[in-house]
Amino acid sequence: MQLNTGEDSAESYLWSHCAMNFPNSLIESLCAAKKIVALTGAGISAESGLATFRDAQTGLWSKFKPEELATADAFQRDPKFVQDWYAWRRENALKAEPNAGHLVIAEMEKRAPEFLLVTQNVDGLHGRAGSRRMVELHGNIHRFRCFDNDCTSANFDVENGRCRSCGGNLRPDVVWFGEMLPADALEKATAAAETCDVFFSIGTSSIVYPAADLWRRAKNCGAIVIEINKDPTPLTPLADYSFLGKSGEILPALMAAVGSAMEKRHN
Ligand code: OAD
Helix, strand or coil: CEECCCCCCCCCCEECCCCCCCCHHHHHHHHHCCEEEEEECHHHHHHHCCCCCCCCCCCHHHHCCHHHHCCHHHHHHCHHHHHHHHHHHHHHHHHCCCCHHHHHHHHHHHHCCEEEEEECCCCCHHHHHCCCCEEECCEEEEEEEECCCCCCHHHEECCCCEECCCCCEEEEEECCCCCCCCHHHHHHHHHHHHHCCEEEEECCCCCEECHHHHHHHHHHCCCEEEEEECCCCCCCCCCCEEEECCHHHHHHHHHHHHHHHHHHHHC
8 A cells, every 4th residue: 555645736627515416417427327436435434433544633644653553563563552553443433333425325336237335444334334345445444364374263362462373463454554455355446447437436535545546547447537525635626526525415415316316217
């Protein structure tokens, strides 16, 4: 996983979400879409009370140093410190409930002829909202693996953070900085992005690669790219439609508009 902070800028096509008045062209495209891919990031879970990473005041990376918590070196230096931080995040994730944004995405999966959710989130909220056709690009905080060997999870002593097979430490089954994404997950996400009609980028700062490259692959292959994010990102000026606001508000409004357009078509 790599971080990129720069992006070329172009004329922005910003659609004010305040009116919740969606362009007909967008509604038409969504009604006609055969294959939809939705990429999500920490922003979709913000309305469930979970901190994002880069929001200035509340983001996790405004309070903690990623190099002390989200790298294999950090774990090797101080496994307990890292384990405790992830235990705290795990607890927060379990206490949180999926919000309207998660639920709309789960509903989209049922309605679209073909659908894939690609999430960078490790909190498990999409699954709890009912999403099934899903790729977790950065792993899942509720799973563990042995840091030292490829040991089977049957022998994990999760409570004490130890692997009974080899005596190694247990780490969360997430992707840390400097690590490769699971190859099968990335392949599936890339193939879906390159063959979809509509690509959503929701609640992500679009700066962590390779996830941040998926919208471009989709666009290069002819998909319409729709961004829903609270703050502008490098994608904002380049998306076909950009909605600045909360995903838990914009997604339900957008799906309602698509639903009523579909109904009119059938009547
Ligand atoms: P970021 O924290 O980088 O970005 C979250 C985005 O969500 C920001 O652009 C916010 O403006 C937006 N946002 C906040 N609240 C929102 C809301 N209610 N509705 C819509 N958007 C909202 O998080 P990610 O893009 O997910 O990796 O970060 C990607 C990766 O970087 C993470 O998977 C994580 C992080 O370091 C690791 O931990 C290894």
